[in-house]
Amino acid sequence: MSILSGKNILLGITAGIAAYKTASLVRLFIKSGAQVKVVMTPASKDFITPLTLSTLSKNPVFSSFTNEEDDSAVWNNHVELGLWADLFIIAPATANTLSKMANGVCDNLLLATYLSAKCPVYFAPAMDLDMYKHESTLRSFKILKSFGNVMIPATSGELASGLVGEGRMAEPEDIVTFLENDILNQLPLRDKKVLVTAGPTYEAIDPVRFIANHSSGKMGFEIAKTAANLGAQVILITGPTHEEISHSFIQVFNVVSANEMYNAVHAYYNETDIAILSAAVADFKPKAVASQKIKKNDSEMVIELEKTNDILESLGTAKTHQFLVGFALETNNELENAKDKLKRKNLNLIVLNSLNDKGAGFKNNTNKVTFIDNKDNVTEFQLKDKAEVAQDLFNEILKHIHA
Structure with a gap:
C-alpha cells in the first residue's frame, strides 16, 4: 500500500x-x-x-x-x-x-x-x-x-x-x-524496525479444545498500523483473531500458541528497534495434550497446567539496543502491579489498563490507558479510540528515543 x-x-x-x-x-x-x-x-x-x-x-x-x-x-x-x-x-x-x-x-x-x-x-x-x-x-x-x-x-x-x-x-x-x-x-520512524505482538494465544487441551482469553487483537493491530504510517517497517506477530490489515510496510505472521509466538518474536528481536508486546499471551498451558478428543465419561476432569515461556521477560533479559514496551491488564492494585512488572521485566515503558474501567480492555474499540516509564513518570489518559491510543503511545516512544 x-x-x-x-x-x-x-x-x-x-x-x-x-x-x-x-x-x-x-x-x-x-x-x-x-x-x-x-x-x-x-x-x-x-x-x-x-x-x-x-x-x-x-x-x-x-x-x-x-x-x-x-x-x-x-x-x-x-x-x-x-x-x-x-x-x-x-x-x-x-x-x-x-x-x-x-x-x-x-x-x-x-x-x-x-x-x-x-x-x-x-x-x-x-x-x-x-x-x-x-x-x-x-x-x-x-x-x-x-x-x-x-x-x-x-x-x-x-x-x-x-x-x-x-x-x-x-x-x-x-x-x-x-x-x-x-x-x-x-516520517519519524523512517528506517526503524518495529515488532508488534497482538491477539490471544490458544493452548491446546486436545485436538478440539483449548485454553484462551478474550483478546480481540484490536489494540495490537492499531499499533502496527500507526507504526507503519509513521514510516516503520513492521513485523506483526498475531495470535488467532478476526482483525485484518493490509499495508506495504507490515509483514504479518500468524501463530497459535504461546510457544509459537515466543519463537517468532525471538526470530526477529535482534534486528528490532522498538518492540511492543500487546498480545495477551496465556500464562499457563496444559502439561499434557491429549492426542484424541477427550470424552465426557466422568463428572469431573482435572487438567494439570504448567507455565508458558515468559516472552516479555525473555526479551528484557536479551535487550541490547531495543526500546521495549509491555502491557499490563490489571483488576486490582493496578499501578503497583504495573510498576513491578516494568522493573522485573526490564522494560522501557509499560501500558497499564484496567478491566475496572468501562470501555477499556478486551474486544472494545476504545481503551483507557496509563503510561509508566522506567524513570517512574506516570501519564494517565482518558477513554479514547484505540487508534488514538496507538498514536499517543508512539508520541511517548518518540519523546523517549529522541530525548
Missing part, C-alpha cells in the same frame, strides 16, 4: 500543454488509494476537459468561484478546498501561475485555494527552456521554496516549441514517486 493511501490530494492544473498528462496523474493517485479533487485555472480547460478529470477522480472539478450557468448555485469555497487537502500538487505549474503564487496575486480559484491551503504544497514546473531559465522564473522558484513549497524538478526532453532542453514537466509516475519519497523521508 502506498504512503499516499487515505490522503486527500488536491491537484491544481494550469494552462500548459503538459496538462494532458494530468489524466494519468489522477489515475495514479486513485490507484495509490488517495482521494482526489481537481481545481483548474479557466485557461487550462483548453488543454484537458473537466469531464475527463471528474470521471477519473470521481469528484466534481472546480474552476471558478461560482457556476456561471446557474445563478442560484452555491459558491465554490476555496477555503474549504484548501482545508480539505492533505497535499496540494500544482502540475503543470506554468511560469505565469508560479509568478502569481510568488507575489500573492489572487485572480482565480486555484490561486485563492493556494493562499488558503494549510497543507504541504508541491509544484511541478512546465515551460519552454528559455522561460525555465529566465531570472524572473528562477526568482519565483526561490521565493516559493522560501515559503516551504516543494519543487518537483522539471526534466530535459523535447518541448512543445520543438526545442530540446530543460522545462519538461516530470512524468506522472515520477511525480508520484517523488511525493512518496518526500513524505517517507519526513
Whole structure:
C-alpha cells in the first residue's frame, strides 16, 4: 500500500500543454488509494476537459468561484478546498501561475485555494527552456521554496516549441514517486524496525479444545498500523483473531500458541528497534495434550497446567539496543502491579489498563490507558479510540528515543 493511501490530494492544473498528462496523474493517485479533487485555472480547460478529470477522480472539478450557468448555485469555497487537502500538487505549474503564487496575486480559484491551503504544497514546473531559465522564473522558484513549497524538478526532453532542453514537466509516475519519497523521508520512524505482538494465544487441551482469553487483537493491530504510517517497517506477530490489515510496510505472521509466538518474536528481536508486546499471551498451558478428543465419561476432569515461556521477560533479559514496551491488564492494585512488572521485566515503558474501567480492555474499540516509564513518570489518559491510543503511545516512544 502506498504512503499516499487515505490522503486527500488536491491537484491544481494550469494552462500548459503538459496538462494532458494530468489524466494519468489522477489515475495514479486513485490507484495509490488517495482521494482526489481537481481545481483548474479557466485557461487550462483548453488543454484537458473537466469531464475527463471528474470521471477519473470521481469528484466534481472546480474552476471558478461560482457556476456561471446557474445563478442560484452555491459558491465554490476555496477555503474549504484548501482545508480539505492533505497535499496540494500544482502540475503543470506554468511560469505565469508560479509568478502569481510568488507575489500573492489572487485572480482565480486555484490561486485563492493556494493562499488558503494549510497543507504541504508541491509544484511541478512546465515551460519552454528559455522561460525555465529566465531570472524572473528562477526568482519565483526561490521565493516559493522560501515559503516551504516543494519543487518537483522539471526534466530535459523535447518541448512543445520543438526545442530540446530543460522545462519538461516530470512524468506522472515520477511525480508520484517523488511525493512518496518526500513524505517517507519526513516520517519519524523512517528506517526503524518495529515488532508488534497482538491477539490471544490458544493452548491446546486436545485436538478440539483449548485454553484462551478474550483478546480481540484490536489494540495490537492499531499499533502496527500507526507504526507503519509513521514510516516503520513492521513485523506483526498475531495470535488467532478476526482483525485484518493490509499495508506495504507490515509483514504479518500468524501463530497459535504461546510457544509459537515466543519463537517468532525471538526470530526477529535482534534486528528490532522498538518492540511492543500487546498480545495477551496465556500464562499457563496444559502439561499434557491429549492426542484424541477427550470424552465426557466422568463428572469431573482435572487438567494439570504448567507455565508458558515468559516472552516479555525473555526479551528484557536479551535487550541490547531495543526500546521495549509491555502491557499490563490489571483488576486490582493496578499501578503497583504495573510498576513491578516494568522493573522485573526490564522494560522501557509499560501500558497499564484496567478491566475496572468501562470501555477499556478486551474486544472494545476504545481503551483507557496509563503510561509508566522506567524513570517512574506516570501519564494517565482518558477513554479514547484505540487508534488514538496507538498514536499517543508512539508520541511517548518518540519523546523517549529522541530525548
